[in-house]
Amino acid sequence: MTLCTPYQTQQLDTNTLPEVMERIYREVVEDYGKGKVADYIPVLKEVNPRQFGMALRTIDGEEFSIGQASAPFSIQSISKLFALMLALDIYGEEIWERVGREPSGMRFNSLLLLESEGGIPRNPFINAGAIVISDIIAAYSSIPAKRIQDFIAGLSNNPDNRIDPVVAAGEKATGFLNTAIANLLKALNNLHSDVDRTLDCYFKQCAISMNCIDLARATECLANRGCSNFNSCFSANNTHKRINAIMLTCGLYDAVGNFAYHVGLPAKSGVGGGIVAVAPGQYSVAVWSPELDDYGNSLLGQAALEKLTSYTQTSVF
Ligand code: GLU
Numbered sequence: 001m002t003l004c005t006p007y008q009t010q011q012l013d014t015n016t017l018p019e020v021m022e023r024i025y026r027e028v029v030e031d032y033g034k035g036k037v038a039d040y041i042p043v044l045k046e047v048n049p050r051q052f053g054m055a056l057r058t059i060d061g062e063e064f065s066i067g068q069a070s071a072p073f074s075i076q077s078i079s080k081l082f083a084l085m086l087a088l089d090i091y092g093e094e095i096w097e098r099v100g101r102e103p104s105g106m107r108f109n110s111l112l113l114l115e116s117e118g119g120i121p122r123n124p125f126i127n128a129g130a131i132v133i134s135d136i137i138a139a140y141s142s143i144p145a146k147r148i149q150d151f152i153a154g155l156s157n158n159p160d161n162r163i164d165p166v167v168a169a170g171e172k173a174t175g176f177l178n179t180a181i182a183n184l185l186k187a188l189n190n191l192h193s194d195v196d197r198t199l200d201c202y203f204k205q206c207a208i209s210m211n212c213i214d215l216a217r218a219t220e221c222l223a224n225r226g227c228s229n230f231n232s233c234f235s236a237n238n239t240h241k242r243i244n245a246i247m248l249t250c251g252l253y254d255a256v257g258n259f260a261y262h263v264g265l266p267a268k269s270g271v272g273g274g275i276v277a278v279a280p281g282q283y284s285v286a287v288w289s290p291e292l293d294d295y296g297n298s299l300l301g302q303a304a305l306e307k308l309t310s311y312t313q314t315s316v317f
Pocket of ligand 1: 272
């Protein structure tokens with residue numbers, strides 16, 4: 001039998017953190033070459049795969065970073081997190097009449113469940129759900145993609161976090177499945193705007209470029225009960241709690257259980273190789289490395305976060 005020590009919430013030790021991050025960096029780069037960069041659009045395919053960055057921001061505003069933490073990359077599905085934050089803040093609980101809150105267990109761009117479940121996507125982080133969220137924002141804003149871009153610029157306090165037009169054009173040119181999803185949503189009465197207008201917003205939000213430092217800043221409010229040093233992010237009290245719950249259960253495609261098992265933090269990933277994660281009451285962290293595993297999650301990014309929560313004992317469990 002092993003002896004148990006009394007449970008104590010472990011606070012992040014910021015004195016040793018630079019050393020811990022250096023160790024993580026040294027260890028994860030050994031895995032270069034084991035994954036594959038996203039190749040569905042040429043501009044993503046051309047990204048140098050051997051890159052790794054990590055930035056962590058505590059709720060007191062201290063920042064730590066390593067590697068290519070200030071290199072901008074395509075946030076892709078991490079934009080679904082910001083779009084959800086915005087839609088939930090504007091419309092509140094009403095959004096759940098059009099999108100669910102359960103993991104799908106299917107690939108992020110699958111059409112399979114959508115028809116059998118009457119056009120209500122399982123959650124806002126699969127493509128069908130994110131397209132519904134884009135549509136919700138499109139009902140509120142005349143230029144919805146710009147509204148999301150401005151929201152992100154405000155959260156990160158950096159107006160340079162913008163839509164990359166080359167990536168956006170690539171999304172549109174290759175977005176056959178997303179176009180099929182939007183048309184099915186329209187046919188099943190869960191898309192109120194024009195299909196093209198909604199898709200334009202969705203493709204553009206996926207094409208926003210950011211770096212790890214700004215991503216950690218933009219998600220600080222999720223670690224800090226809805227507030228950040230830049231802004232009070234939400235009008236309703238429990239919005240951060242709702243969003244973190246959805247990240248924990250739906251944020252890593254159909255590998256979310258595995259991620260919770262290894263890392264134990266609410267998080268959201270994107271096929272550009274980024275992952276943002278939140279340790280409530282402590283910090284937000286963003287990692288980026290373009291090589292992906294078979295589920296579309298950054299290989300080194302996941303390994304780095306597993307090491308971070310293990311070495312600092314800061315998972316939510
Ligand atoms: N733009 C991608 C798509 O819609 C997003 C992929 C992702 O990061 O999950 O297929």
